[in-house]
Amino acid sequence: MARKTLGDFEHQVLLAILRQGGESYSVPIVLELEECGGREVAQAAVFIALQRLEKKGLLTSRLDDEAVARTGRVRRYFKTTPLAMQRLRESRRVLSRLWDGLEATLEEA
């Protein structure tokens, strides 16, 4: 069976949402990623990553009815799910272990 995997970029998008308080829409996510990564991020990439994460059950989404009523703008908010939190914790644990003791090596390189 094909595993529902989590790519680098999807990982980053999830973290950006967490940094926005666990719920956000694509504009602040793009800005957050650009600020942290120091390079331009395509909005299309974020838009598709959000759709894909929702399909994987790592995000849920809702349309912001207030924004629609107030500005006529349709804005879709995405919120991390407990499954996303579990995957992120697992990912951090694995990466932390792998990094452990490597600082010196990295410095030397």
Added chain:
Amino acid sequence: MPSSSSSPLLPAIPYWLRWIFHLLLNDSDRASALGDLGELYQLRLARDGQRATDCWLHRQWRQYPFRLIAERFRRSTGLQPSPLQGEPRRSEEPVQNLYRDLCHSLRSLGRTPGLSATIIATVGLGIGATTAIFAVVNGVLIQPLPYPQPDRLVKIYTASGANRYPLSVADYLALEEQQTSFDQVAGYGNTTFSFNQGDTAERTLGRRVTWTYFPLLGHTPLHGRLLNASDDLPGAPPVAVVSHSFFSRHLEGDPGAVGKTIRLDGVETTVIGVLGSKAGALEQGKDIFTAAGWDLPPRKGPFFITALGRRLEDVSLTAATEELRAINRRLFPVWQESYDDQQASWGAMDLKEAVVGDTGTTLGIALAAVALVLLIASANAANLLLARANQRRRELAVRTALGASRGQLLQHLFTESAWLALGGALAGLGIAVAGLGWVRSHGADYLPRVHEIGFGPPVVAFLLAVTAGSVILFGLMPALQGSSARANAALRSAIQLSGTTAQRRLRRALVAAQFAVAAPLLIGAGLLVGSLYQLQRVDPGFDPENLLTAGISLPGTSYPDEAATVSFWTEAIRRLEREPGIEAVALADGRPPSEVWQINNFNLMDRPTPAGESQPTGPWVAVTPGYFQAMGIPLQRGRLFEQRDVDEQARVVVVDQTWANRYYPGESPLGRQMQSGGCTSCPPITVVGVVADVKYQGLDQPGDGTTYWPFLISGHDTGFFVIRTSGDPLTAHSPLRRVVADLDPSLPLFRVATAQELIRESLGTPRYLSFLVGTFAAVALLLSIIGIYGVMSYFVQQHTRDIGIRLALGGGQARILGMVVGQGMRLVGIGLAAGVFGAFLLTRLLTSRLFGVAANDPGIFTAAALLMVITAALTCLLPAWRASRLDPARTLRED
């Protein structure tokens, strides 16, 4: 376009991009995506300024379509972006993946240029030929006629028994007056005009039409006007509408030529209008249209008018036909004295059906043949790609080891096939364009509507569909095989050197399938070639060696009566007979083997046709007394025509053997009398002689029984010279031209041809069909042989060790040869068995195109099968010979 496709915060979205958004995203996703993009745009505008933000926006626009399409593709194929969390393929960016796959596939194909070129060439040939034939089918059979509301157009004809023939002037005038089922009816008779320009005279094909002809078909003039009712009155000043081709060739394309006169059949005729360059199927090859100006005739015949009608919107074809029959019944008693075939009635058929005729069968055969070639080409390409996937097992194993999923491998391999298909499509496009150019310039003799054949949207759609179909045919199986888990496991083990068992089986199955598809094609080609051979062997009934024929037509203005025409014909014959090298000269109004201008009905006086039954019909050929000698047709009984028949205006005919056997079996037909053309008041005609049979209605048609009647007493103004020479028949052309020019310099000769050329022309359709299917069959055989060669070469490579051991243990070279050839022939045998069975079912479709051979002719089936077996065996011998020459010691050492 809905408003949600745009955002008030954004500048105008490119139109094409709006469509992509509309197609790939639902309303709310589209609105939120564009809304967020608009918000980002405004933020950047405030921060970075207009110019930088516009550049950014363009980058965003470029990103969106590719990403959306790639995502849709990924979802529809279920491909995972990456099997490994955080692996370095950056699988979160499928666009880059796809782009990289595209680039990498192209490089990868470039490393095997021979193989890539072979696949592109073979698949391109299949795609191109299939598309070209489809374009012909589309232009000729599928597309409606290029007239307004073409489904309402019908052709009206007279039907008597199985015969269908045109209407007469009397018929047409009654039809025009009495019908209520049609918006309009029109009539025309084909003719040739002698067109004089300066000192030269040219025979031009044309048509005498009623004034309703052009409005009925919805024609509008390019210049000037078309005919009107007053032009069509008997005795009206002569006017002509000319084709665009005539306008360009003879009137220098000058619109000022409208209103000026041209000389047609010796008469100054005013050009009143020019048709557009794309006139229509009915006008193909016709240059001049003059007003018919028909007046009520003294008798019902002759029958030479093609009548057309445009049905009223609410009248069905059946209802219209019923009315036509009713008019014909009312008309019968009026003309009974000169026409008493009560069975003859009127009918109507769809005009397109009448124009297209039976070309559907020929084109259907060609399309089926070329589709089979495409199948074989695809199987061949699949085989080559399977071999390639096998060669690349290490590379694929490395990819798998590095974490590439099956989906990724599948995408990569399929991308390669897509490139090859694209190359094939481009090559096919070139082949199709060239093929269609050839058909348009050379096909008019064999096909109707050739000027309507082109690359319209249906043909482009077909090309794309065939390309997509072929990429699935030849790309899917190798891609699935190359990316399969079992294959990868085997590849990783790096033990098996020649691919998995499944791969080997698949390749063998493909080769067998190629032979299975090639067999019916080769058998079909064999049947058509056999049929052509039989046709060429048919005795035409005359001696075609050293015989020249040429047509000539005497315009009514210069030759107003029978005395004038007879004087011209007699003098021309007399002068030609005196020319050196000319042995005999005669005139006739028809030319064997397939040109007869009159099919006449007749009533035998001693065996009259019972009331209510149709009279017998047969070809009637008017000839001068010297015709039989000039043509080499032997007299069998009675006498031939003599000068006294002409002098006495004798009502005599000579019949052929088939006629005699049909109407007077076991009796002498000499002295028997008949009345022709349904005329009951005309004096009877007497049979005075019987000659051998000659083919006048095609070499493939059984004789209907020909009747010959005297040319010089029947007031003919058009005839064909038949000149027997002592040497090369073309040497008679120059004296013929000179004699005619001496008598009347304004008369052009037309359709000059030797009898051998006439025979060749009559076999044009069977010849080009045999050539077409034969070529496809040869290509199919070649591709199948390439297939078997590839598979057997791999077999030898795969069994090198085996063969080495056998040779080391004393196995003779002959046994090795036998083993390898036997392996190959097993595949060929399986394919051939299936193919021959298929051919038994398929060749029945050829029946209507076969002559002298049965659709399941055992000789041709056997010959085709033997040809395939022998060529395949010879092909297998090559790898087998290499195998038998292996050095066992070296083979085992290497192993």
